[in-house]
Amino acid sequence: MEKKTRTKNKHLEKRFLGNELKYLKEILEFGFNFKRKSFITMLQDLWSLHFNKKYSITTNSCTSSLHSAFLSLDLKKDDEVLVPSLTPFMCSTMVHLAGATPIYVDVDKKNFLIDIIDLKKKITKKTKAILAVHSYSGVCDLLELKKICRLHKLYLIEDCAQSFNSKDNNNILSGTVGDISCWSFQYSKQLTTGDGGILSTNNSLLAKKLRQITNLGYSSLKSKNSQTIIPKKIRQKPSFYRTSAIGFNYRMSEFTAAIALAQLENSKKIVAMRKKCGEAFYNILLDKKQDITVQEINVKDSTFFSVAFFIKKNISWEKFRSKFIEFGGEGFYSAAKPSNQEIVVKKNKIGRCYLSCKKNCVVTCHGTPVAKFLQKKIILLQTNYQNTIMLEIQTQALKKSLDFFKIV
Numbered sequence: 048m049e050k051k052t053r054t055k056n057k058h059l060e061k062r063f064l065g066n067e068l069k070y071l072k073e074i075l076e077f078g079f080n081f082k083r084k085s086f087i088t089m090l091q092d093l094w095s096l097h098f099n100k101k102y103s104i105t106t107n108s109c110t111s112s113l114h115s116a117f118l119s120l121d122l123k124k125d126d127e128v129l130v131p132s133l134t135p136f137m138c139s140t141m142v143h144l145a146g147a148t149p150i151y152v153d154v155d156k157k158n159f160l161i162d163i164i165d166l167k168k169k170i171t172k173k174t175k176a177i178l179a180v181h182s183y184s185g186v187c188d189l190l191e192l193k194k195i196c197r198l199h200k201l202y203l204i205e206d207c208a209q210s211f212n213s214k215d216n217n218n219i220l221s222g223t224v225g226d227i228s229c230w231s232f233q234y235s236k237q238l239t240t241g242d243g244g245i246l247s248t249n250n251s252l253l254a255k256k257l258r259q260i261t262n263l264g265y266s267s268l269k270s271k272n273s274q275t276i277i278p279k280k281i282r283q284k285p286s287f288y289r290t291s292a293i294g295f296n297y298r299m300s301e302f303t304a305a306i307a308l309a310q311l312e313n314s315k316k317i318v319a320m321r322k323k324c325g326e327a328f329y330n331i332l333l334d335k336k337q338d339i340t341v342q343e344i345n346v347k348d349s350t351f352f353s354v355a356f357f358i359k360k361n362i363s364w365e366k367f368r369s370k371f372i373e374f375g376g377e378g379f380y381s382a383a384k385p386s387n388q389e390i391v392v393k394k395n396k397i398g399r400c401y402l403s404c405k406k407n408c409v410v411t412c413h414g415t416p417v418a419k420f421l422q423k424k425i426i427l428l429q430t431n432y433q434n435t436i437m438l439e440i441q442t443q444a445l446k447k448s449l450d451f452f453k454i455v
Contacts, residue, residue: 061433062239063306065313070305079301086304090245091272093311098222100247102254102270105299105307106261109208109231109244110137115297116204116227116246117145117176119256126175131161132400132415133382133422134180136389138206139398147175149398151387153415158343159355159382159425160187162417167195176202181210181221183355183427184325185344189215189224202226211237212318214348226250227257232303235431237321237350238310240303256292264294318350324430325351327442331449332356338454353380357424362452364424370451376444382425385418 070086079085084092091103106112117128128142132151139149153165160182177196179187189205196203205225213221222228227250230236232243246261248254254270262268266288267281281287299307310317332341332354342355358367364381372378386392387400400414428445432438 062317062431063309064316066309067306070309071302074301074305086301086308087299088272090304090308090311093308094245095247095272097311098220098228098247100223100228101249102251102257103245103247103272104254104257104261105304106244106246106297107299107303108242108297109206109229109233110141111261111295111297112229112231112244112246113138113141113178113204113206114144115257115260115295116229117142117147118260119227119253120145120176120202122147122175125173127171127173128176128178129161129166129169129174130178130386130398131180131182131418132385132387133159133418134182134206134386135383136386136392138178138180139386139392142178143395143397148173149386150174151385151398151400151415153417154421156417156421157340158185159183159421160185163188163191163195165415170195170199170201174199174201176204178204178206179225180206181208181213183209183342183344183353184213184329184349184351185342185355186210186213186215186219186221186349188217189219189221190217193224205229207231208233208236209352211350212314213350213352214345216343216345218345218348222247227253232307232310235352237318237352238307238314240306240310243299243303243307245299245307259292260294261297262294263296264290264292266291320433321351321430322349323435324432324438324441325349325354327438328354328428328430328445331442331445335449335454351430353430354428355382355425356428357421357426358452358454360452360454362454364426367426367448367452371444371448374444374447374451375440376448377429377441379429380427382422382427385415385422387415388419388422 087105094103122145126147127150128147129152130139130149133154142149150169153162155162179192203225205228207222208231210221227248230245232240234241251270258268338360339356
């Protein structure tokens with residue numbers, strides 16, 4: 048049984064085709080006492096160059112990156128952060144753990160991303176930041192969001208976990224506009240180390256805060272990209288004050304950084320196959336416009352974390368998935384529950400949907416109806432197939448499923 052499973056999933060495993068093994072062997076052979084830059088520093092430097100950012104900070108996950116980003120803003124108890132409701136609950140809980148209140152914004156029915164109209168309605172004097180989550184294959188309208196942030200003097204945080212190298216409809220690269228941008232290296236993402244994260248910013252004050260928050264608050268850490276280990280000549284002195292801020296052990300390991308660096312160096316090749324998969328699915332779905340709504344995206348410049356769509360006809364999500372698997376498909380995912388509908392959010396009474404609602408109204412109200420509607424219907428097709436044979440099997444399964452249910 049184990050052998051059969053490995054053979055079936057072989058197409059998901061060939062994701063390390065660059066210098067990953069070479070770099071890992073280098074660490075194992077020479078240890079951590081480098082005479083050159085560490086892999087952490089090299090990754091930070093190359094990432095900053097790639098996204099035209101001054102500073103990059105490596106972390107152990109995108110969730111810890113988001114937590115650190117919100118902590119760096121010095122949010123207070125009554126401060127509010129606008130977050131899209133159709134996104135994993137970690138986005139809102141990280142705002143909560145940073146001391147502020149998440150305000151849930153509905154999403155657009157065409158692009159499945161944060162609804163600009165609803166967002167504008169929910170800005171108050173207490174609003175301090177907007178979280179733009181680039182979901183599935185789409186990127187939020189970064190020009191419009193930046194304009195809103197400048198008008199109201201708000202921070203813009205970008206969650207780019209699913210959008211490495213993707214652009215919005217104005218051809219703006221995700222991660223290049225926000226005051227702080229966060230990425231993920233979790234195993235399903237375009238670039239992967241198994242898990243891990245990274246942040247970038249052009250603000251030197253925020254960079255110093257982020258580096259200290261993610262590295263136990265060490266006092267010697269500055270804005271510039273650097274290794275997370277404090278030199279012995281400094282840390283061995285009895286006069287050394289280790290910490291000057293409250294921080295966490297959110298550090299990325301040298302092994303993880305080595306893999307991430309190799310992935311970034313080889314990103315064009317990795318992304319090219321992902322795009323091929325996404326475009327293949329997208330083109331099939333575009334021929335079924337009468338019965339299907341496909342996420343509106345910049346197709347030419349998307350790296351397709353997943354292909355998102357929903358069927359307008361009264362066909363159950365479960366029945367369509369069962370038929371897709373029957374025809375040879377690997378299966379597909381649903382959208383995560385809207386943050387304001389998650390059990391942990393309701394149980395802990397985190398955030399609000401309406402400005403007019405009483406405190407902790409999230410327990411009872413449903414102020415994001417589009418998100419609630421879409422979550423039950425959205426189908427997310429995987430795009431991490433590493434060879435054309437498996438891609439052909441999946442596209443044929445999709446075509447047969449659409450034909451079976453007479454979707455046009």
